[in-house]
Amino acid sequence: MSGRQQVLVAGAWRDEVEPIGELRAHNPATGEPIGPAYPVSGRREVEDAVAAAVAVAETFSATDPERIAAFLEGYADGIEAEADALAEVANAETGLPVSPRLRDVELPRTTGQLRQAVRAVREWSWADPVIDTAGGLRSVFGPLGKPVTVFGPNNFPFAFNAIAGSDFASAIAARNPVIAKVHPLHPGTSEKLGRIAHAALVAAGLPAAAIQLLYGVDPSCSDLLVGQGAIGGVGFTGGRSGGLALKAQADAAGVPFYAEMSSINPVFLLEGVLEQRGEALAQEFFASCTMGSGQFCTNPGLLVVPRTAAGDAFVAAAASRFDAAPEQVLFSGDGKRHLNAAVDALRAAGAERIAGGGDPDRPGYWVRPELLAVDGARFLADPASLQTEAFGPVGLVVRSDGHEQAQAIARAFEGNLTATLYRAADGRDDAAASALITLLRPRVGRLIVDKMPTGVAVSPAMNHGGPYPATGHPGFTSVGMPGSIRRFAGLHSYDNVPDALLPPVLRDRNPGGVWRRIDGEWSTGDAGAAG
Amino acid sequence: MSGRQQVLVAGAWRDEVEPIGELRAHNPATGEPIGPAYPVSGRREVEDAVAAAVAVAETFSATDPERIAAFLEGYADGIEAEADALAEVANAETGLPVSPRLRDVELPRTTGQLRQAVRAVREWSWADPVIDTAGGLRSVFGPLGKPVTVFGPNNFPFAFNAIAGSDFASAIAARNPVIAKVHPLHPGTSEKLGRIAHAALVAAGLPAAAIQLLYGVDPSCSDLLVGQGAIGGVGFTGGRSGGLALKAQADAAGVPFYAEMSSINPVFLLEGVLEQRGEALAQEFFASCTMGSGQFCTNPGLLVVPRTAAGDAFVAAAASRFDAAPEQVLFSGDGKRHLNAAVDALRAAGAERIAGGGDPDRPGYWVRPELLAVDGARFLADPASLQTEAFGPVGLVVRSDGHEQAQAIARAFEGNLTATLYRAADGRDDAAASALITLLRPRVGRLIVDKMPTGVAVSPAMNHGGPYPATGHPGFTSVGMPGSIRRFAGLHSYDNVPDALLPPVLRDRNPGGVWRRIDGEWSTGDAGAAG
The missing domain is CATH 3.40.309.10 (Aldehyde Dehydrogenase; Chain A, domain 2)
Structure with missing residues (x-):
């Protein structure tokens, strides 16, 4: 036992395996280290995490969306139940004020975002179902079938945290397992969030390895998290040089990489x-x-x-x-x-x-x-x-x-x-x-x-994104449901597939009243024979 | 005068500038060269083309969509008017039969695709307008503001031609200038299409440099067409090794690269x-x-x-x-x-x-x-x-x-x-x-x-795409309007922008009955105060 805190890998909180170092939070006002030590994961730990995520991806992709919604809802409730304690540790690690910021602005924003993901999952608004009755073709966005890696930034310990923020909620909403590489400047906040998240995941009956958490990963191991075909996509928020280094690895492996890197906002x-x-x-x-x-x-x-x-x-x-x-x-x-x-x-x-x-x-x-x-x-x-x-x-x-x-x-x-x-x-x-x-x-x-740019509303019409080098792709937002979810989705077309073999959201009958584009018109009704 | 055919660069058909070689079509049945010689463009020609496209991008982005629609419609009409001659030259260059293929299948498919782009432009179906009345935010997909380069494949002289196919129609529909690098195996077909296209462009009152055509480009110049920030996006259809080489250049410059590369279709x-x-x-x-x-x-x-x-x-x-x-x-x-x-x-x-x-x-x-x-x-x-x-x-x-x-x-x-x-x-x-x-x-x-994969319907529910290495991004199709258009678009959010400064498609009044998502519900009605 090193006395370091545990990582969340392969379905359980466990002691580090062959770590290559450790990290601690610091009090920004004094520069003094605070809180316990956390492991910096080495190759073996990262390999374990990727293998566990890959192993669970098939099951997780096929999960009933209602379970996903229940998890995200339970997680939001859990965060609220521990709001004061979360704000306290985040304040200590970041120096950001409890009020007006962590407790009364950023935390409600975070739970609101999780609940918007719940709504998007239940309404299928992210999935853009399209039905072409004459052509016998139907399409809908669906999971990548592979894990998504999320890298969180230093500046939002809750709302952009790799284990709680928009990238996390988006990847999960699209039914992808998440490996969260949280920011090393707020490990205690992240651990606390991770424990709430994991409890909610298990309570919702979802596979325990569908979310994992690492505090620090040596750059020599980042290829495992972004630069191989086992990874379905990456969400990154941070500085430009780090982002571009990871992007190059992802690009070489054909892995979609969504970075929110830098902007001077004229x-x-x-x-x-x-x-x-x-x-x-x-x-x-x-x-x-x-x-x-x-x-x-x-x-x-x-x-x-x-x-x-x-x-x-x-x-x-x-x-x-x-x-x-x-x-x-x-x-x-x-x-x-x-x-x-x-x-x-x-x-x-x-x-x-x-x-x-x-x-x-x-x-x-x-x-x-x-x-x-x-x-x-x-x-x-x-x-x-x-x-x-x-x-x-x-x-x-x-x-x-x-x-x-x-x-x-x-x-x-x-x-x-x-x-x-x-x-x-x-x-x-x-x-x-x-x-x-x-x-x-x-x-x-x-x-x-006529308004300063610093407010970023979690709105369906938001684009928290932009052309390179602000991000890696001009067509996607990292904030705002349902658009942010579509980053972590594949377009799934079904050709001549009989009703019974289609996913329920594409079948003729539409008991949930989902908005679908049927022969060019948006409708909440049935399609085809049932229409 | 070299006696070679002309390129379409900077708004006009012109003699080659410092070409680095030439190419000719061949009769596949005999291997004999046929038709005239075409230049292989060198650095200076490609630089001219990129500069002309960049210069016109601002105006083209702000074009009235009805002019874009008129161009695509006029182009489809022009192709039909010369259908027999087009089928004849394409048959000579590719060995594909005139019937059942070039004249009666692929050509109508190509004009049908152009007309589906017209419909998507007029209906705004590709642009996904979203209005959040409470948040004061609105968003819509719009042009990249930069040229798009299209590389055409050898196997569809009409329907995937860089100057006539889905990538071309998609990039133009989103109001981006196009530099078409057509396939060197069917230069005569491509020239013929290019002349029809250019006449239709000018007739529609659009900037003459908004489409350009090159027959061959030395690999040493491909960085100019894909690997620099002046380029807004790339559509590529072809083999995997060529596609990956271009993709690496595009990735390094942060240019979205849509490749349709290889597939064994189990x-x-x-x-x-x-x-x-x-x-x-x-x-x-x-x-x-x-x-x-x-x-x-x-x-x-x-x-x-x-x-x-x-x-x-x-x-x-x-x-x-x-x-x-x-x-x-x-x-x-x-x-x-x-x-x-x-x-x-x-x-x-x-x-x-x-x-x-x-x-x-x-x-x-x-x-x-x-x-x-x-x-x-x-x-x-x-x-x-x-x-x-x-x-x-x-x-x-x-x-x-x-x-x-x-x-x-x-x-x-x-x-x-x-x-x-x-x-x-x-x-x-x-x-x-x-x-x-x-x-x-x-x-x-x-x-x-229960159906072989070789038919690819031009349907809104098609996905002619798939996960890497079939393509470069699992979320996009290269065939099927309106989805294929969205590849060449940026997400444009408007925050607190007064009605008069919004693009017409996002204003409160919706005289055209465009489908828009207003506060989570799809509607063809007005929004906000006018709603």
Whole structure:
């Protein structure tokens, strides 16, 4: 016995097998290690997990969806029953406040997401059943028949946790076993979630190996989790370099890889709205850019502000807020190093610090919010460097000279999760807004008007995704049921298959009133002979 | 002037720029070159084409869909007007019969497909509009905002031609410019189609550079067409090695790559049906396996036949047909070499020739249909080698001992486009069929009962696709509107965007009666305030 915590592998919590190291959580405010030690899994443990997931995939694929729904529902209930304890350990491991965040925002979001998956499973809304009566063909999305690996990020210990978040719920809803590689910065939170999840799984009568949990996996073993044909798909949320390394392994093995990697989420403030309410926008921007110490995928990292008097006033107002801002704590020392390196890269490319910044020089992972600025012309001379993501409470203002330069800036953007426009209420900015929308539309997943990008609603019309390199595929969202589920599904066509051999959702009779597209029209009725 | 035919680049038919070679069609029956010479494009030509496509993408993305529909409709009309001439040149270049195939099957299929794309564009069925009134979010699939490259295969000079087939129609329907790299074995057919297409494009008032055509591109230039961020997506139909080489380039650049690469399309003949109609099945199998000289992606390449008396009788009946079959002509000498190499690989792994085969030893690309057989146990000892695709009129019979071995064989299959089951009409095979369906379902795109796989209907419930390595993504079909269009689309979410700034399909009022999912229910009515 090493005294380390147990992993969830092959259907049970068990002691580590041939681990290659250990990890611990840290108090971000002090940098001190906290809580027990957790194993970093080695090759043998990972092989065991994959073998167990593969072995269970066939049964799990054929599971009655009602059991899947019962599991996800039981899990959501279980999380709520331990909400206070979960918030406490997540707070200790991440430094995120219990309120307003972990207990009252992120945890309800997480259980709400699990319950939206339940609804999608029961309504079959993710499965897009299509019936062509004349052609004798029917199709529906179904399980991959192989396990899905989920890699969770550091910044949402509940809502994007590999054992509780959207990727997890999505993969399970499509009836795929999940191997959860949780983030090593919040192992205690993840273990607690994993224990609730596993109990709910067993209570629902599902195979005990259908979900597994590893805290840390050496990069030398990641090929087992993403780079072989035994794996059906991968969900990854995290930084770009780690994501691209895993993506290369998945690509080589033909494994669909859904990454949500990086985004600077440009925001355009148009001339009219700056005249109307520049001061209020300065506060709105500052709050969004520094919320959660700026550690959001949809943090507004780049602001395009016209070089007008109102634009100058806005920048001054924003700068005064950054100057006056208290120090903030990041999740880790690595995070702080990456943030500093990103700021250095932005400055090397010509951005100037106009407010805040500087190293607090105290224990823990503290930083000062910082505002940078650069000329539009300068930005256009080196748009790649000046789109370096600074993951933290740092914003870059790009000052644009006229509509044409603002449009050129929009054309220079890489794929992003979001782009935002603020325009005057009286319509005077609408022509400029329309022109920018045309340019920004294909470059981002979500286009936002008059609102900061940091809120990501769990909505069927959400796209928390976007063109590469924001993600690996422009057609899928990682948040929002039922769309997020379809990432982990295969398209199953049935040709000339008699009613009795079809899955129930494709049979003529439709007692559950499922929405199906029958001969081009959506219907909740029966099909064919029974129609 | 080299006297070579012109390429369609940057909006006009023009003489080649710095080509690196030339190509000509051949008469497959004699191996003699026919028709004029066509340029093999070099780097500069390909760069010109990509630059022109990128330049036009913004305008094309914002095109009124009705113009797109008018183009596709005009193109279909134009093809019909020149149907006889098209069939004549395609027959000369491919050796496929004018009837029953090019003129009366494949050409109508091609125009039908273009018209299904027209319908999908007008009905917005590919775009999946979603409205969340409470959340203030709306989403719809839209263009990539970048060009799509399409690589056409050798085996369908019309229906999968890069300038006329499903990938072409799909990419255009989603309002993406297309660079068509047609197959070098039928350049004359492709040029003819390209001229009709371009005239229809211009007549519809669309940008002249929105479609481009290249006959041959040196592999050293393929990075330009697939491996850079300027490209929005790729459709490829062809062999596995070429497909994987391109896929690696696309993957590294984050470009979605849809490949339809290889498939052996296993067919299970169950015990009862062999007793009931084994002789008829032998004819059905022989016809399907040798149709079009076996050069179909869905050719039934592997048959699982139980080791019963009725199974023996079936194999004998099939063998006699292969023995008596006339020689058949393939598309090319390369095709013949690949086929012979595949048969050699199958035999090296333990398959035995039981009928037909042998080299006709005459000019042109002639082969004799061939039937091979192998024991179930032997198959299970080396399933990878015994799944080598033999692209031509060659079948491999795997003799299975009992249901358990048949199921083990099913479990050993790689991803395939199709799997087929034949079962007795009286239900005696249905238990065995159900067990096999569970195993085969996640391994194939289309599951077929009592019918050979070679027919691929252009149906909304078709999946001409399947898990890797049959394709690059298990969730998409390359045939069947509207699904095939969605491959070349991005998910566009709109957050808090006022009605006037939304695309018309997402506004409250729905004068066209488009099917939209509003707050979880499909509706053709208005939304929100207007609802």
